[in-house]
Amino acid sequence: AIVAVIFDLDGVIVSTDDKHYEAWLSISREEGIPFDRTINDRLRGVSRMESLGIILEQAERPYTEQEREALADRKNSCYQELLAGITEADLLPGVRDTLAELKRRGIRAAIGSSSKNARLILSRLGITGDFDIIVDGNDIMRSKPDPEVFVTAAARLGAAPAACLVVEDAEAGIAAAVAAHMTPVAIGPACGSPLAQFQIQSLHELPALLE
Numbered sequence: 001a002i003v004a005v006i007f008d009l010d011g012v013i014v015s016t017d018d019k020h021y022e023a024w025l026s027i028s029r030e031e032g033i034p035f036d037r038t039i040n041d042r043l044r045g046v047s048r049m050e051s052l053g054i055i056l057e058q059a060e061r062p063y064t065e066q067e068r069e070a071l072a073d074r075k076n077s078c079y080q081e082l083l084a085g086i087t088e089a090d091l092l093p094g095v096r097d098t099l100a101e102l103k104r105r106g107i108r109a110a111i112g113s114s115s116k117n118a119r120l121i122l123s124r125l126g127i128t129g130d131f132d133i134i135v136d137g138n139d140i141m142r143s144k145p146d147p148e149v150f151v152t153a154a155a156r157l158g159a160a161p162a163a164c165l166v167v168e169d170a171e172a173g174i175a176a177a178v179a180a181h182m183t184p185v186a187i188g189p190a191c192g193s194p195l196a197q198f199q200i201q202s203l204h205e206l207p208a209l210l211e
């Protein structure tokens, strides 16, 4: 039986895709690097520095490590300014109902995110306390598709991987869940992933998977 659900944050709990996109777009424009939604789609679930690496594939010149750090910092400042405007309305459909239903059933809830802004976002939304465990980009060495984030969350929950469900909107996250020997549930853009065991349109469909 499933004892815990580990949720990715961006694109599963909260809609931040557009804010990440806008922040990367403004940096790309300043640098004169081509960037669009198709490239942005490849950044889902990928760490900040790895995302920058993907964007710089389009650059006309090489960037030094120091320049990369500076660009990543600029992107994050821009992203954090956009996060200041985050509200309840950015919560994805079914979040509150689903968390309440898990609680009723005695199933624990965790966050497993690549983002170093996860705690900031959760606290802005006032939902930090709704999760038993939060593991984010500050707690791990290797980002998805490496299973580290989910393995760490399960260990902190004291849950066997086979008893954990992972909800993910990113292909890299689904692959990470598989590598962690957990049950992957695809939502949104990850739907259609051949590795996903379940596909859902919104979190409203999650409780039915636990029956």
Ligand code: G6P
Residues within 6 Å of the ligand: 010, 020, 043, 044, 045, 046, 047, 048, 051, 076, 113, 114, 115, 116, 117, 118, 137
């Ligand atoms: C999530 C998002 C990615 C983002 C990553 C790092 O996985 O889906 O698009 O690059 O977090 O986010 P951060 O807030 O640390 O820059």
Ligand code: MG
Residues within 6 Å of the ligand: 008, 009, 010, 011, 012, 044, 045, 168, 169, 170, 173
């Ligand atoms: Mg995501």
